[in-house]
Amino acid sequence: MSEDATAIPHIRGGTASGYQDRSKNRIIQEIRSRPGFQLCLVLLGVLIVVAALAPVIVPYNPNETSLPHKNEGPSPEHIWGTDYLGRDLFSRTLCAAQTSLIIAFLTVGCAFAAGTVIGCIAAYYGGIVDELVSRCIDLFLAFPGIIFSLALLGLIGAGILNMVLALTLSQWASFARLMRGDVLAIRNLEYVQSARTAGLPDRQIILRHLIPNAIMPVLVLATLDVGHVILATSGLSFLGLGIPPGIPEWGSMVGAGKEFLRTAPLNIIVPGLAIAVVVLLFNVLGEGLRDILDVHKDQVNIA
Amino acid sequence: MTLLSVEGLNVRFPTGDGTVHASRDVSFSMEPGEVLGLVGETGSGKSVIGQAIIRLLPASAKISGDIFFDGQELTRLPDQRMHALRGRTISLVPQNPSGSLDPLVRNGMQIAEIFIERGEKKQAALDAAKNLLVAVGLIPSDRIAREYPHELSGGMRQRLTTSIAIAEHSRLIIADEPTKGLDYHARETTARVLAGIREREQASLLLITHDLYLAERLCDRIAVLYAGEIIEIGPASQVFRNPRHPYTQALIRAMPKNGLVPLEGQSPSLMALPMGCSFASRCSFMSDRCCTDHPGLIQDDREGGVRCHNPCSG
C-alpha cells in the first residue's frame, strides 16, 4: 500500500487537487492522533455556543441588582454567589464570555484582514511601497503597542467598537510582517511567475495565488492572538477603560470587585478563572494548529 | 589479533510509514593498522554502520547483531564504559565538519577541551592542540587556533575535525564521508592527511565514503554496500581490478577514468525490499533465481566474498 503511494506521486499529485487531498488527509490523521486537541475543539465549541446563547440561558438578568443579597457566597439560588451589588455572578460570568469573544474575534478579524492585505501588497509590489510599509510595521512593532491602545482608549472613551479599534492598532503589524515574509518567499516561485506572464491582473494573482498559499502561518498566528487579545481586553477594562457600564466583562468585574477582595473574594476569583480557562483553550488550539499544520515555530511567536 | 569484528549487524528505524532497514546482516572484521573502506551510494547504509560502532545512532534505532571490539561486545556495553571508549579508543571524523564544530568555540579550544577534560592545564592543552593543527597542515597554527570555525574554509574544517579524531591516538578511527562536499583541491588535501595518519598512527581506519578514488588510494580492503547489505568484500586491489559483483563492476565503470558509464535505475526503497536479490531489477545478468532467492555472501578462496548467484569469475 505505502509503496503505491510513494511510487506514483507524479501521476496522482500532478494536479493541484491531488496535493490538497493528500495534505487534507494528513491533517485529519494528525488531529485523530491528538486526543487533547480534540477535547480542546469540543470545549471551544461548547464555549462559543454558551457565549452566543448566554443572555437566553442564564438564570438571572446579569445587571439586576439586589443590595440585600450583596457579596453572598454560593447558594442553591446563586451557585457562584453574588457580587457587591447583589448581581448573580454565574449569570454575569457567562454573559461576559459573549463580550470577550465578540471583542476578541472582531479585533483579530480586523487585524488579520488589515495585516494580510497590507503585508501582501507590500511584498507583491516591492520597491518604495514595501519600504514605506515595512518601516511602518517596524514602528508599530518597535514598542509595546498596548500602551498606545490604552492612551487612545482613555481619550476616545468607552465602547465595544472603540475597544476593537484601539486593540487592532496594536495587533495588525505582526500579521502584516508575517504575511509579508510569507508572500516574499513564494512570490518568485514558478507558478506565480507564470501567472504573471500569462497576464493575470495583479488583484487576481494576489487573491487567487498569493493569499491562499501564504495564509497558513497567519491563521495560526490569528488563533494564538485570540487569547492574547482576550488578556489585553481584560487588562484594559480592569483599569476601567473601554467597556461601557452595563456590559458585563471579566476584567471590569475583577476591577470593580477588587475593593471587596477581603470580604468577597469570589467577585474576583470567578471572572479571573474564566479568563484563564478561555485563554488556555485558545492557546492550546493555536499551538496544536501550529504543530498540525507544521508551521515553523520561529515564524509564529507572539507570546 | 582482530581489532574489530562486526557480526550480523542489523539496524532498523521504525517510522510512521514502516520500518527502514538501514543495514542488514552486515559482517566484517578489521585487523590492527588496517584500512577498510565501506563504499556505496548515498542511502546504502554505510554511515549507519559507523554510527552503530561508536554508538551514536538515534534512540529510535533498533540494533541487533554483535560488534566485538578488542574482546568487548559494544552493543550491550554499559553506557559509561562505552563513553569511556569514545575519543580515546574509538574516534570519529564526522560527516559535515561545518555542523560538527561548535560555532562559539575557538578552533584551538575545540581540540584542547579534550585534553582539559582529561585533566591537563589549559595552556598545556592549547599547546598540544597547536601541535595537532600543524600535524594536519593548519598553519600558522597560532592564528588558526585563535579563530572561530566560521572563519575556516570547508577543507580546513575537515582537517580540524580530523585532528580532533587523532588527538588521543585512538586504535580505531571512523572517518565518515571525509570528502563529501569538498572541492577537488580540498579532497586532495584530505586524502593526503588521511594517508599521513595511516603512516604515523598505528590506528585502524574505517573509511566510509562514496568516493572511489579515495578508497582506492587509501584502503587495504574494500566492502561494497548496496541497499544496506555488503554485496562484495575483498582486498582493494582485487575488488578494483577484478570486481565480481555486477554492481561493483557498474560502480567502477561509472568512475570518470573508466568512461563515466552511468548505472540505470534506482536502488530499492529500504522500507520495501524485494524478496530476492536487492540488485536484481538493475542487473544485466539477472536470472529467475535472482528474483526469488536472496543470495548469501559466498566466501571465495581469495579472502573475499560476494553476494551474487551469478558472480563474474573475474
Add this chain to the structure above:
Amino acid sequence: MHYYLAKRLGFLVLTILAASVLAFVLLHAVPGGSAETIARHTLVGLEDSVSDEVLTQVSQQYNLADPLWKQYITWLSGIVMRGDFGASFVYLDTPVASLLSLAIIPTLVLACTSMLIVIALGIPLGIYSAIHENSPGDLVIRCATVVSIAFPSFWVALMLILVFSLTLDWLPVTGYGTPANLVLPATALALHPTAVVIRIVRTSMLDTLGQQYITFAIAKGLSFKNIVWNHAVRNALIPVVTLLGVYFGHLLAGTVIIENIFAWPGIGKLLVDGVFSHDIPVVTSCIVVIVTLFLLVNLGVDLLYHVIDPRIRYE
C-alpha cells in the same frame, strides 16, 4: 563597529521621533484637548460654564491656537533644548518633566527587579526542562508555563495580595520604599515573561542538543556536564538574549497595570492617571519615555548579542 553603532543610534532616534509624532498626533486629534475641556477638568469643574477670559488664558498657556504641527514642534524643541516636556493640564504647578523624573526611578526599580526574577527562574528552569525532556519534572514545568500564561497578571497580583497580605499578613499591600513593598508587584509582573522565557529556553536547548556539534562532542568523549554547560547552554542562550530585550518591553507595558494595583508611583501609574484626567501632555510624554526606554534596552541587547556571538560582524 563605530559605523554600525552610529547607524543603530540613528535608527533609534528616528523611531523615537516617529513614535512621538504618532502619539502626539493621535492623542491631540482626539476631542479632549480643547481649551474648554481642559478648563472644565482643572479650573472650574465639569458642571460650570467657562468664561471667555479663562478660555483665552488656557489657550495661550498651551499654544492651543497654533496648528497641530506647530504645537508638536514647540513641544519637541522644548524637550530637546531644555528637557522641558511641557505643562500638565492637571498639575498646574508641576511641569511634566518633574512628574516624569519622579516616576521613572520607581518604574525602573520594579521592571529591573522583575527582569532579574525572569532571568533567575526562566533560564535554569528552561535548561532543566530540556535536559530532562519528558521527565515528570519537565511535564510539571511545561504544564505550569502553559497555565500561567493564561492568567491575567492583574488577577495574579490580586491573588498574591489576598494570600500574602490579607490572609498571611506577611507583606504590605501597597506602598513604596522598602524591599518588602517590591516583592508582590515584581512577582506578579514577572509571571508571564518567566513562563515565556522558560518555554523559549527549553525549545532553544532542545534544538541545540539535536545539533551535530553536540553529537560530535559526545564522540570526542567529553563528559555530559561539559557538553551541556560549555556547548549546549552557551549556544542555546544566544537567541534567548535577543528576546530578553523584547520581554523587557512587555514588562514595561505590564507595569501600567501592576503599578495601579499596588499604588506604585511609577510611569505606568502616571500614564493611567493622565489618561483618566485627560492630561494629554502627560500621556504623550509617558508614551515617549516608555518607548525610549524600550528602544534603549533593545539596542543594548543587540550590542551584547554581537559581543557573545562571534559569527556576527558589524556591517
